[in-house]
Amino acid sequence: MGAEAAADPKAALERRLGRRDLLAGVVGVATLVMVRPAVARPSLDAAVALFAGGREVQPGRVRFDIPPLVENGNAVGVAISVDSPMTEADHVKRVALFNEKNPQADMALFHLGPRAGRATVSTRVRLATSQTVVALAEMSDGSVWSSSANVVVTLAACIEDLL
């Protein structure tokens, strides 16, 4: 019997490790490698809830300008303006930007105050793929307002990773 196994080691290996097992193993490893970068980040809703800190997030008061169709995700111009008188008694304290599908949910956090005069901020962001982007504003009275936008990206940021 020993002589038989030695004569055909390939057949013996196949008996122990069936072709299906091998295929399942390869697929499993490939899936692990593909999903690994996405595991670490919290979802968009979780990031928004963390910013709101238990308070209700109400839609409105935030005007969020971001192009709906973007050719290059490496630099997307965004402008946020919040409807607020910006006085000592009633002003915007914080403005935040969150995304749905980048490797990290946070994008930027701006601290404003009555000395800003107007609650407007603009910057340029990176978008890894077509996704939803949310702008949030926290007022001096503690209320949190939001506005979201869907952006279609044709050339994603971080594309160099795939080369």
Added chain:
Amino acid sequence: MRSIVNVPKTARAGEVIEIKTMIAHPMETGYRTGTNGATIPRNIISRFVCTYDGEEVFSAELFPAIAANPLIAFTTVAVQTGTLTFAWTDDSGATETTTAEITVI
């Protein structure tokens, strides 16, 4: 790091002025891999502060999702003739500071 700030030279008292700032920085995300397969370490501007005669009027915390050469535009009220100071700090701890004078008439 080189930076550009755009602040009006003169303003009326109480006028809301628009300030545009930009700094040359790669904003390396830490998610990219180099040609040797190793991850390129993160190096981004994580903090930006604007002070008006020593008092903070605007600040920002930035994350890797901000594009290279970060541009930040915001507003402030011209209260008095003075100096606006802009400071950017990156992950390596390096800080770039620029100032701009404004005359309030």
